Amino acid sequence: MSPAILLLLALGLGLAGWLAARARAWAFRRESSDGRLASLPTYHAWYVALWIVLPVLAFVAVWSAIAPGLVNQAVLANPAAAELPAFGFQRQTILNEARAVATGAAPAVFNPQARELVEPFRDALSRYNTIGIVVTLLIAFLTGAWAFLRLKPDFAARTKVERIVMAILLGASLVAILTTIGILVSLIFETVRFFGMVSPVDFLFGTHWGPDPMSNPDNPDGSRYGAIPLFWGTIYIGAIIAMIVAIPLGLMSAIYLTQYADPRVRAWVKPALEILAGVPTVVYGYFAALTIAPAIRDIALALGMSNPSSESALAAGLVMGVMIIPFVSSMADDSIAAVPQAMRDGSLAMGATTSETIRRVLVPAALPGIVAGIMLAVSRAIGETMIVVMAASTAANLTGNPLEAMTTVTVQIVAMLTGEGSFDHPATLSAFALGFVLFMVTLGLNFVALRVVKRYREAYD
């Protein structure tokens, strides 16, 4: 509640600063002899507004992170808090209860100990709220006044505003990078804990996967943590079966759409194909589990297999392949369309047919882009969870038979994290090690794909 008020305050002050600065700039304009300023009045206005809003936003971000802690400390310093249980969990429950009543989120307390704390909580909250608002106003006025006083007819407000905008954009792009780093760090932390319990050699090279979340966590059986069957299942379903489906179909549809399709057909088929990319993977999962998997089982029966599994790698792989057709096809489509018309004309003028031109000139020239698309598709496929959960079972199985049940890294991550084991059990932590390996593999694939695309961009320069 409090950060929202502070934000509104910041925007209001920013608007006031904006209007004041613009009025000031207009005044400069009237006073100057030739009616010209170094920058337009709007830039003066934005300069002041940004100098008010941005520092306040920075303060609100920091304040909303530390204020709850400060409030808690103030409450705990109260004599009534001295009798609280020392155990963190109970203590936190009581504090939360008191806070809920203090902020009006709950009607009354349940725990008598919490009742004592409601008043201190209320006091602390209102005190820190006031401090927050006062500091916000102070910052807004100080930075705003500083910026306002810098305004002069020859002040280069435009350059300054452009620079601030650039910094904002830079910040926006840093968010993604910092998030990636954050994810990586948190993964590494848990992965290191896991490898403290189970040897990396057992994990990376063992062929039996069957962690027991109920076993003694202090003495894990390393031979049950062999991840090879999972990696194999992932590669078999995501990179082999799915690609056997997606690469030919994706390429052929791209070739048809760029080279043969009538513009009217293209206008329909291309968006339809892109809708395929927007279907939630859960829906593909239903399709795989309810339609494809039973159909494959029936076919296997008809072919004389005695006891085919109702869940199969083939079903998951086929549906996953269909799911990633749009990834392959849209990258291939773009890179084939990017081959200069001159190449196509050159080949046709030699007396080549359309299909010869595609096979011998367009596809080779577009190959780097096509390969990049395939690699992005592979990294998408091996990170896919829902289809495999629903269609390919959770049984780790090291086999080459596509009709048998298989499992993948992502499915096991889900299974391990949603299991009943405690969080510091190696079975649970193994999910992080699996995630880390998966992350590194997809990162590597994306990296290679980007390098290939970069080379491709230079091809015709």
Next chain:
Amino acid sequence: MVTVVHENLEVTDAKMSARDVSVFYGDKKAIDEVSIDIPTKYVTAFIGPSGCGKSTFLRTLNRMNDTIPSARVEGEITLDGDDIYRSKMDVVQLRARVGMVFQKPNPFPKSIYDNIAYGPKIHGLAEGKDELDAIVERSLKRAGLWEEVKDRLQDSGTALSGGQQQRLCIARAIAVDPEVILMDEPCSALDPIATAKIEELIAELNGRYAIVIVTHSMQQAARVSQRTAFFHLGKMVEYGRTSDIFTNPLEQRTQDYITGRYG
């Protein structure tokens, strides 16, 4: 308005003939009833201001306009007396006989060798590697490029300089042994030295192939061609010996163009 054809222009050995050819892009008429005989032995130049339709007309001669969906051709164009727009005409065969060199050099992003070998391979002209090697060498020699590239036939064709790329494209066209070579402003993307080399090459190829060159440089037309046709606003205004067109044009518009009044 009819085309003025010079009286002393005898084309007894027409390789290609156009009769009342009109080209439409959608509803727009780009070429208006052009009739011309392209001689077997000589270089024929098409000149005219930008947008006059000379390139469009050139592209009808090997049906490259087919690649533009809205383009439509009326009238008759023959190659050795055969109508190239008849329904049974095999465009692949036609383009093997009527080669083309484009405005901007467009070598394939393949090796120099593969660029030349492309045509012979798709038309099955060579039996075995030795014969293909021989075709590549002969074509590069005819295009005057052999000495420059013989030690690096496996390098990419796109790594050559602009002038070398254009000669590579000419060699590529020669490799399928065409009867006619169409050149669409082949020097407009090149510097003067590379241009001079291409013009030299055209002079050497003259007599072996019927060559039609579109150019917006009147000096170039005067230097390389024996026949010149002047196009203006989609019509062919005047056609005659190059020397006559440049020294003694019969039409006022030709006179104006070659004296630089417009264009």
